[in-house]
Amino acid sequence: MKPPKDLDQQFHVAHNAAFERTDCLDCGNCCKTTSPVFKRRDITRIAKSLRMKISAFSAQYLRMDEEGDWVLQTAPCPFLQLDDNTCGIYDDRPQACNEYPHTNRKSMSGVLNLTEQNAQICPAVSRIIQGFMNAAEVRK
Numbered sequence: 001m002k003p004p005k006d007l008d009q010q011f012h013v014a015h016n017a018a019f020e021r022t023d024c025l026d027c028g029n030c031c032k033t034t035s036p037v038f039k040r041r042d043i044t045r046i047a048k049s050l051r052m053k054i055s056a057f058s059a060q061y062l063r064m065d066e067e068g069d070w071v072l073q074t075a076p077c078p079f080l081q082l083d084d085n086t087c088g089i090y091d092d093r094p095q096a097c098n099e100y101p102h103t104n105r106k107s108m109s110g111v112l113n114l115t116e117q118n119a120q121i122c123p124a125v126s127r128i129i130q131g132f133m134n135a136a137e138v139r140k
């Protein structure tokens with residue numbers, strides 16, 4: 001199906017509405033179940049903040065996945081504080097964590113499959129998709 005012309009705007013409105021009703025500190029599911037991609041600049045920044053050598057940080061926490069990206073060795077994320085779902089490296093967290101669940105990207109057309117997958121992980125994304133499905137049902 002061809003995406004609507006105002007796809008980005010529809011997502012941004014739905015994203016804001018979904019996150020008004022969602023407190024990530026009550027959830028933490030992304031940090032518990034999936035790994036962000038760690039870009040080189042993320043690794044450099046986080047290793048520095050932890051006062052670790054990049055090589056030691058990578059050996060302790062990261063592995064290279066099938067697509068050649070650096071990801072966490074374990075889940076939940078070792079930086080997630082399980083008692084309150086806060087991030088122990090919040091100010092230095094990977095860019096991918098900052099942008100998750102990617103539903104307020106400037107251009108959404110390239111991440112629709114990812115968004116569908118994230119609906120299985122993130123209750124806010126699930127709400128967004130459900131809202132679109134309900135609206136489509138009403139238009140029928």
Ligand code: SF4
Pocket residue numbers: 030031036077078079080081086087088089090093094097
């Ligand atoms: S670095 Fe922080 S925000 Fe990113 S997955 Fe780990 S706990 Fe979550």
Ligand code: SF4
Pocket residue numbers: 022023024025027028029030031100101121122123124125
């Ligand atoms: S899965 Fe979604 S709602 Fe839950 S913490 Fe992550 S971004 Fe927030």
